[in-house]
Amino acid sequence: MNFIQNLKHKYKTGSIIEKLIYINVTIFACTLLITLFQSLYQQEQNLIVQWFSLDDNFSEFIGKPWSIISYGFLHANFIHLIFNMITLYFVGNLFIQYFTQKQTLNFYLLGTFFGGVLFILSQSYFPLFEGRNSTLVGASAGISAIFIGISTYMPNYELKIRFIGFVKLWYLAAIWLTFDIIGLVGPNAGGSFSHLGGSLFGFLYVNQVSTKKTRFFEIISALFNTKKNNLKTVYKSANKKEDPRKSKGVHQEKIDRILDKISKSGYDTLTQTEKEFLFKQGK
Incomplete structure (x- = not known):
């Protein structure tokens, strides 16, 4: 398998x-190649940047409406790209432990969209940009x-940072x-306005979802259904009879306690018994 085939795989x-x-790295590489090629003809404006970056002028935006999303895949320089991709790698991989792949993509695209909207509005409204x-x-x-979405979802989740120790996620979000x-x-x-636009979307969306326990449980169930968990199935004794209504109420209370524990401290803090119980209810 050659290098190109390996990348495709x-x-x-x-x-x-x-x-x-x-995708971001590939687009950046293409941008560099076009810049190099255009410099031979003494052309300063890169065609990719010209057509896919987001302009601060609303009339310019109307002429290329796709730029409200496409700007989120462009980068000004190598340092800009590296910093963003490292951050995306770490926070993104934490995010997909609790949300689906589709939800992750939606957060990225909608965060980009709302960031672009706030950017255009700020450029048009504040005298600072005249x-x-x-x-x-x-x-x-x-x-x-x-x-900000994952920080809102489980603010007390702790990350271990070298030379510092364990830091709660909401501390890092506050610094951000x-x-x-x-x-x-x-x-x-x-750029700061666009960041805040994305952050606002992440906070409002997760905050709304987290207040709906039914939807919240569906997310957790999806997590179990998409991953192979080596959990044992618990069987009830056939000789023991329980009142279905009473059993349902007790189980719901236990589910709520476990879900609250996950939202505050993360799934890894559950005991083996709690994991088995939640897996059984998810089925």
């Missing part, structure tokens, strides 16, 4: 996070939606948002 078998990373012409590129709005808020008056103010 990894792309086909990879998770949605890996596919997003492959007389400026800027374009928006970068995956940060989509990544912000994923990061603080930098974006500070950046509203910096040279990349437009």
Whole structure:
């Protein structure tokens, strides 16, 4: 298997996070090649950036409406790309442990969309941007939606950071948002507005879903159905009779307690008994 075939195989078998990373890296490589080619003809404006970046002018946006999404797959330079892809890899892989692949893609795309909307609105409304012409590129709005989404879903989940120790997820989210808020008056103010747009979407969506226990349980059930768990099936004794209504009420209370524990501390904190019980109810 040669290099190209190996990449194709990894792309086909990879998770949605890996596919997003492959797409972003490939587009960046194409952008570099076009820049190199156009420089031979002394053309400054890259065609890909020109057609797929998001303009701050609403009239320009109307001429290329796809840019409200496509800008989320472009990057200004190599450092910009690397930082975003590393962040996407870590927060994205945490996200898909609790949400489906489709939901992850939706968060990325809708976070990008709402980030672009807030960018255009901010450029048109605030006097700070008068007389400026800027374009928006970068995956940060989509990544912000994923990061703030998973932080809202389980704020007390702890990540182990080298040389620091265990840090709760909501601490990291607070630092993330603080930098974006500070950046509203910096040279990349437009980018900060787009990040906050993605973050706002992630927070509002997960906050709404988490308040609906039925939907919340469906997400957990989907997690068990899409992964192979080596859990034992528990059988009831045929000699013991229980009141179905009483049993249902007790089971629902236990399910609620376990789901609350997952939302606060993560699935890995469950005991083996709790995992077995939840798996059985999910079936």
